[in-house]
Amino acid sequence: MAEQHGPHLVVFTGAGISAESGIQTFRASDGLWADHAIEDVATPDAWRRDPERVLRFYDMRREQVRRARPNAAHKALAALEKQGFRVSIITQNIDDLHERAGSRQVLHLHGEILKARSSVDPRMHYPLPRGGIRLGDTCDKGSQLRPDVVWFGESVPHFLDACELAAQADLLLVVGTSLAVMPAASLLDHAPLEAPCVLVDPEADALAPPGVARLGQPAGKGVPALVRHWKREGRLWLPESLLG
Structure with missing residues (x-):
């Protein structure tokens, strides 16, 4: 270098x-976002309502990223x-x-989709070299892990x-x-x-x-x-x- x-x-x-x-981008007319409303998978309210659904969606996005070059x-x-x-x-x-x-x-x-982060401490990040996040996966403070992405309605x-x-x-x-x-x-x-x-x-x-x-x-x-x-x-x- x-x-x-x-x-x-x-x-x-x-x-x-x-x-x-x-x-795919969320503005695209095909791909993952076409079948998922932003309000259902990419907001703090969605995470509170149905965290399992949110995790499944980001698992799919993560695999898409891993396949891309x-x-x-x-x-x-x-x-x-x-x-x-x-x-x-x-x-x-x-x-x-x-x-x-x-x-x-x-x-x-x-944020970075190939990382997870704590739900209570945004400074705590965990790499995801393979697989995804499941309910019950926790940070060192015992809090559920979430995708390390900034959702709509969150600060940058x-x-x-x-x-x-x-x-x-x-x-x-x-x-x-x-x-x-x-x-x-x-x-x-x-x-x-x-x-x-x-x-x-x-x-x-x-x-x-x-x-x-x-x-x-x-x-x-x-x-x-x-x-x-x-x-x-x-x-x-x-x-x-x-x-x-």
Whole structure:
């Protein structure tokens, strides 16, 4: 691993980058979410009403993540870091595809599905290298284990850390997110005014806020294209030939 140096690339990734690896988003019209209402499986109230149902749902999501593989976008970001660029990733995704691709600096805003955590102490985490969580599985304090994910209606514990990271960006790369989920979408407001920002998404023309450059391509095509330019030039920049 080359020593990281130079300008700091901060990458903010959403569900679109993982969808290209086969992980369905809750906005998709097919897949796991199509048969499950958010209110029944992804809220604190759902957990209180029917924890067994919630655990079964996240067991299915966990197996989906284990079957998935990093795609070209994940691999390109990891390769850029390996070459010595300073790369930090903030992700809304609960999978481990960035890490499996080789990225070392990854901040998960919404938790990690391959971990369990205590129901009474969110600082207590337990890796799940295989299998899932069952009723009766407890933390060291004797409390039922739950998925280490941020449910709808819960606070985002690492949001301030993400804001501090965004504030260090020399260039902000946003990949595969609708910029509709708060508070994560407000991260763009914390980047330095002088830091260029580019959104890579097939719907980038419609989604990009004013002042954000657009690359209307899927993550698996757009991110490697940018990375090739940066590696060839040895610097971070926004090639006009690629951007809309």
